[in-house]
Amino acid sequence: AQSVTQLGSHVSVSEGALVLLRCNYSSSVPPYLFWYVQYPNQGLQLLLKYTSAATLVKGINGFEAEFKKSETSFHLTKPSAHMSDAAEYFCAVSEKETSYDKVIFGPGTSLSVIP
Amino acid sequence: ETGVTQTPRHLVMGMTNKKSLKCEQHLGHNAMYWYKQSAKKPLELMFVYSLEERVENNSVPSRFSPECPNSSHLFLHLHTLQPEDSALYLCASSQVGPRADTQYFGPGTRLTVL
Numbered sequence: 001a002q003s004v005t006q007l008g009s010h011v012s013v014s015e016g017a018l019v020l021l022r023c024n025y026s027s028s029v030p031p032y033l034f035w036y037v038q039y040p041n042q043g044l045q046l047l048l049k050y051t052s053a054a055t056l057v058k059g060i061n062g063f064e065a066e067f068k069k070s071e072t073s074f075h076l077t078k079p080s081a082h083m084s085d086a087a088e089y090f091c092a093v094s095e096k097e098t099s100y101d102k103v104i105f106g107p108g109t110s111l112s113v114i115p
Numbered sequence: 116e117t118g119v120t121q122t123p124r125h126l127v128m129g130m131t132n133k134k135s136l137k138c139e140q141h142l143g144h145n146a147m148y149w150y151k152q153s154a155k156k157p158l159e160l161m162f163v164y165s166l167e168e169r170v171e172n173n174s175v176p177s178r179f180s181p182e183c184p185n186s187s188h189l190f191l192h193l194h195t196l197q198p199e200d201s202a203l204y205l206c207a208s209s210q211v212g213p214r215a216d217t218q219y220f221g222p223g224t225r226l227t228v229l
Contacts, residue, residue: 034217041223043221046219100170105158
């Protein structure tokens with residue numbers, strides 16, 4: 001069965017500093033991997049996804065993630081944090097069930113940005 | 116309207132009430148999902164409808180009853196809920212194909228059971 005771990009339930013960075021949110025997955029087949037962001041009192045919004053094309057994936061709001069098969073990792077980065085980046089971030093892996101797309105979500109990392 | 120919409124956005128109900136949550140997707144997708152998001156817990160998949168057939172019922176108590184009248188609409192009927200059912204209920208949709216694809220989420224309904 002596939003699973004996702006996110007190291008650090010809470011990460012704090014200063015405004016303008018590098019953002020690094022860690023994600024490791026386990027999968028027996030080539031995975032589809034996702035990062036979602038959730039702002040307070042809102043649903044989940046797709047930031048980016050990996051679908052076995054380029055290993056470096058660029059997403060919205062200046063975020064990117066790199067797929068490293070040897071490390072089974074899919075860490076999310078942003079060169080310079082902005083106050084508006086404060087949110088909950090979820091890494092996810094999907095697997096194909098017979099008739100639907102099952103997505104396994106990590107527990108989430110709460111990002112705080114300090115002015 | 117675009118994307119996935121959910122109504123109401125907030126709901127307060129007593130344990131003896133009956134209420135329904137509504138989800139509508141405007142993306143032409145053929146699968147819809149209900150998730151429960153409780154504080155300090157991972158997202159829990161509750162129900163999945165694919166091509167209007169229920170294909171997953173993740174050991175959800177019978178006080179939650181889903182309904183999918185067509186590929187664009189999904190309901191969650193609630194009755195005799197418990198305080199521990201208070202949570203954010205998220206609806207999502209996707210296009211089921213040869214490989215797993217992105218799920219698109221609605222804004223959620225914040226449910227409080229008194």
